[in-house]
Amino acid sequence: xxxxxxxSLSKRFGDTVALDSVSLTIEPGEMFFLxxxxxxxxxxxxxxxxxxxxxxxxxxxxxxxxxxxxxxxKRNTAMMFQSYALWPHMSVAQNVAFGxxxxxxxxxxxxxxxxxxxDMVRLRKQANRKINQLSGGQQQRVALARALVVRPxxxxxxxxxxxxxxxxxxxxxxxxxxxxxxFGLTTVxxxxxxxxxxxxxxxxxxxxxxKVVQGGTPRQIYRFPFSTRVAxxxxxxxxxxxxxxxEVGTDKLWAVKTDFGQFWGRLTExxxxxxKGDRVTVCVRPEAMRLADYAGARNTISGKxxxxxxLGDTAQTVLSGAEGQEIRVTELHPTGRAPDSDTxxxxxxxxxDTLILRR
Ligand code: ATP
Numbered sequence: 001x002x003x004x005x006x007x008s009l010s011k012r013f014g015d016t017v018a019l020d021s022v023s024l025t026i027e028p029g030e031m032f033f034l035x036x037x038x039x040x041x042x043x044x045x046x047x048x049x050x051x052x053x054x055x056x057x058x059x060x061x062x063x064x065x066x067x068x069x070x071x072x073x074k075r076n077t078a079m080m081f082q083s084y085a086l087w088p089h090m091s092v093a094q095n096v097a098f099g100x101x102x103x104x105x106x107x108x109x110x111x112x113x114x115x116x117x118x119d120m121v122r123l124r125k126q127a128n129r130k131i132n133q134l135s136g137g138q139q140q141r142v143a144l145a146r147a148l149v150v151r152p153x154x155x156x157x158x159x160x161x162x163x164x165x166x167x168x169x170x171x172x173x174x175x176x177x178x179x180x181x182x183f184g185l186t187t188v189x190x191x192x193x194x195x196x197x198x199x200x201x202x203x204x205x206x207x208x209x210x211k212v213v214q215g216g217t218p219r220q221i222y223r224f225p226f227s228t229r230v231a232x233x234x235x236x237x238x239x240x241x242x243x244x245x246x247e248v249g250t251d252k253l254w255a256v257k258t259d260f261g262q263f264w265g266r267l268t269e270x271x272x273x274x275x276k277g278d279r280v281t282v283c284v285r286p287e288a289m290r291l292a293d294y295a296g297a298r299n300t301i302s303g304k305x306x307x308x309x310x311l312g313d314t315a316q317t318v319l320s321g322a323e324g325q326e327i328r329v330t331e332l333h334p335t336g337r338a339p340d341s342d343t344x345x346x347x348x349x350x351x352x353d354t355l356i357l358r359r
Pocket of ligand 1: 013014016017018036037038039040041042043044045
């Protein structure tokens with residue numbers, strides 16, 4: 001198992017700054033996700049780890065070894081692409097064997113290792129089928145077997161599940177995690193699918209405009225985003241503008257004045273000492289809001305029903321509050337009965353589920 005250290009890595013393409021002094025450490029055997037809006041630099045970073053790009057500045061280390069200028073084929077990484085890049089005219093086994101043949105492994109060894117890799121992805125029975133006789137999910141597993149068969153120190157995955165339907169994605173993401181953990185692979189995984197990242201990542205980094213804006217476990221980042229950008233990028237969130245009033249209670253809570261009244265909430269940004277009048281955004285996840293028939297003393301939004309959507313396991317109620325601002329409330333295990341559209345509705349949040357972020 002290998003650790004990956006990225007030190008102040010920067011890369012420009014013409015005028016575009018794709019990576020801006022990125023630093024990260026990925027632990028041995030860790031499943032690490034890169035997330036962020038389109039164009040934020042995820043693939044560029046992955047390609048630097050693979051060895052397809054050399055940086056303008058900074059370093060890539062595998063354990064203590066500086067691999068910044070080591071070519072891709074000498075790094076012992078395996079990259080799996082969105083398109084799988086399989087050979088359609090070859091069989092499953094031939095596709096998987098390809099990388100070993102290129103490395104001039106002896107034939108007996110190749111056969112054994114291909115068999116093992118196919119067992120790993122549960123495709124031994126389909127070994128002689130042609131690629132075009134396989135389902136999308138099976139093709140994805142061939143691509144995974146082909147990456148694993150060379151016994152890489154680290155596996156680099158770029159949107160590996162994006163060609164699959166929703167059901168298969170769910171099955172495959174668990175499968176990928178199982179395989180990576182069984183092999184003890186250090187895995188770096190790029191995706192647009194936040195649920196995929198939340199479900200299987202050990203840790204993740206959010207990139208924005210070539211910079212790491214926050215890193216941590218899925219729980220840390222979802223529950224304690226440092227900025228409104230991270231909060232709105234990972235999951236949905238209600239945002240209410242306000243200004244700091246004062247610290248309240250003994251639990252590091254702060255009071256914020258908003259158009260909806262006062263909110264108590266907590267700070268997520270480290271080393272920030274707010275002062276009265278600081279402009280902030282109060283963030284509350286829809287699932288942290290509760291509907292009520294009456295207003296609480298604070299942390300309450302009032303409004304009229306704008307929209308109600310029953311989704312089976314959850315229901316989403318959208319209220320139109322002060323100045324038409326929409327507030328979303330997610331209800332778990334809903335009855336499916338929409339609230340009355342003529343009456344005033346209230347939605348409130350507990351102070352510990354209410355975040356105060358700097359504007
Ligand atoms: P997406 O989620 O859309 O795949 P990404 O986060 O993977 O995006 P990158 O592909 O890393 O983003 O691109 C980062 C920036 O660098 C983008 O502005 C992109 O247009 C630019 N870029 C990437 N590769 C090249 C290249 N070979 N030549 C010129 N510009 C590039």
